[in-house]
Amino acid sequence: MKLQNSIILFIVLLISYTKSINPKPRHIPQFVFGRPYGGFLNRPDGSNNEEDISCGSNNISYEEGWITQPLDHFDLNNTISWQQYYHYSFDLYNGSGLVFFMLGGETPLRARFICNTGYHWMVWAKQYGAAVFQIEHRYFGQSRPRVDQSVQNLQWFTPEQILEDYNDFIQQMNVKFFSNITKPRWVMFGGSYPGTLTAWMRTVYPDLTIGGIASSGAIGLTVNQYSYAVNMQKDYGSNDPNCASNIKAAFTQMQTMVYSETGRQVLEILFNLCTPFPSSDKLTPKDIQFFFSNIFGVFQGINQYTGDNGNTATANGLGIPITCQIMNNVSETDLVKRIANVINWSNSFSPGSQNVCMPNSYSDYIWTYKQPEYDTYAEIAAARSWNWMCCSYMGYFQTTDGGHDNDIWGRQDNLANNVTAMIINRNAHCADMYPSSPNDNMELIAARTRIQGLLEGFIQANKL
Numbered sequence: 001m002k003l004q005n006s007i008i009l010f011i012v013l014l015i016s017y018t019k020s021i022n023p024k025p026r027h028i029p030q031f032v033f034g035r036p037y038g039g040f041l042n043r044p045d046g047s048n049n050e051e052d053i054s055c056g057s058n059n060i061s062y063e064e065g066w067i068t069q070p071l072d073h074f075d076l077n078n079t080i081s082w083q084q085y086y087h088y089s090f091d092l093y094n095g096s097g098l099v100f101f102m103l104g105g106e107t108p109l110r111a112r113f114i115c116n117t118g119y120h121w122m123v124w125a126k127q128y129g130a131a132v133f134q135i136e137h138r139y140f141g142q143s144r145p146r147v148d149q150s151v152q153n154l155q156w157f158t159p160e161q162i163l164e165d166y167n168d169f170i171q172q173m174n175v176k177f178f179s180n181i182t183k184p185r186w187v188m189f190g191g192s193y194p195g196t197l198t199a200w201m202r203t204v205y206p207d208l209t210i211g212g213i214a215s216s217g218a219i220g221l222t223v224n225q226y227s228y229a230v231n232m233q234k235d236y237g238s239n240d241p242n243c244a245s246n247i248k249a250a251f252t253q254m255q256t257m258v259y260s261e262t263g264r265q266v267l268e269i270l271f272n273l274c275t276p277f278p279s280s281d282k283l284t285p286k287d288i289q290f291f292f293s294n295i296f297g298v299f300q301g302i303n304q305y306t307g308d309n310g311n312t313a314t315a316n317g318l319g320i321p322i323t324c325q326i327m328n329n330v331s332e333t334d335l336v337k338r339i340a341n342v343i344n345w346s347n348s349f350s351p352g353s354q355n356v357c358m359p360n361s362y363s364d365y366i367w368t369y370k371q372p373e374y375d376t377y378a379e380i381a382a383a384r385s386w387n388w389m390c391c392s393y394m395g396y397f398q399t400t401d402g403g404h405d406n407d408i409w410g411r412q413d414n415l416a417n418n419v420t421a422m423i424i425n426r427n428a429h430c431a432d433m434y435p436s437s438p439n440d441n442m443e444l445i446a447a448r449t450r451i452q453g454l455l456e457g458f459i460q461a462n463k464l
Ligand SMILES: *[C@@H]1O[C@H](CO)[C@@H](O)[C@H](O)[C@H]1NC(C)=O
Pocket: 052, 053, 054, 055, 056, 057, 058, 059
């Protein structure tokens, strides 16, 4: 396998936040699966607990709940059950019988999505008088079907079980909260992987809900999802062709360097690697792939979230335009140094990440995700769970196998069954879901109007 063809990465949907400041293990890269470990916690005002203040000033209150779910929805002989965590609010509800439901994905449940009325599903809930619910996905956060995540205990982590959890949830909530409504009208929302789940739910249980909004949901999944990086390259190139060619030239140079002992020594210093590359006789392809995937991961994360209004970092410039300024910086003649400058700048958005060495030990990294125990904030467990999902079912490996063309977000297939697909050019992953910003471009504003029109269509077609 050629080196440049074997960089494997994963992504996670929304940039996520943690309730507390999680100490990041030293050997975990800054970006884990294209997302910063624990989220962007740093804020310009110096406070660093984004979750607590992210309800914003237009906040509403919400309640926490737990429902009992069977471990195995398909084996009636298995009587083991577990508690699934959810949030809900009736603050915006006006008796409409409308229920907006945000499906949980591959992170612990985040309160800000339900307490901050700036998120677009909340804007619409307010407008249409809907009750709102959001649920945590099994094997994430506090929703733990088994005491740990040993391989034995992950056997109930299947797409079928997950869809059945959400089906069960809607039915239980209908009994608990909407017994005074003849037919409660549920609309699902999901971004990224939960967007995929939204589409699957509409397919498998079409009568349970009146519609679904799947934002940036990956469809047509394949094991080798090289189209992801193909689109990344296009994004950098459409910002500035010179930027894309500088990135390419720098990576090509690093590929040459990594094949020689002296080249590797230069890279160790330039990137301030925590662990030197093993000596030539012990060096394995994994050591080299891990190094490249860590660097690639930064460019991936920057691309994926450019210009969204989802967190302090991206709202304050972490994105392609400044990355390209650094990559086009003629005062720095060494292209590889420019890459290091991008990483340094990107680190400056996360507290405690600047001037610390860059993790480079694949074996330490794997060791961490091999641990079956839940860690305190379930951040590592979340990454283990997502790995499980990708390796067992979804594939979705974001390799650099390019050369072909095959959009993942911007694809409009399967338009039967009343599915409307749209491409939102010049916008980040799931950008339509976040609060509005004065920087939103025309395409985003128009897309939100169109999505609302579809939502309105679901509601009109399903009168109480
Ligand atoms: C909710 O909004 C009010 C202002 O309207 C603010 O004082 C309060 O801190 C906000 N609460 C949260 C949890 O963000």
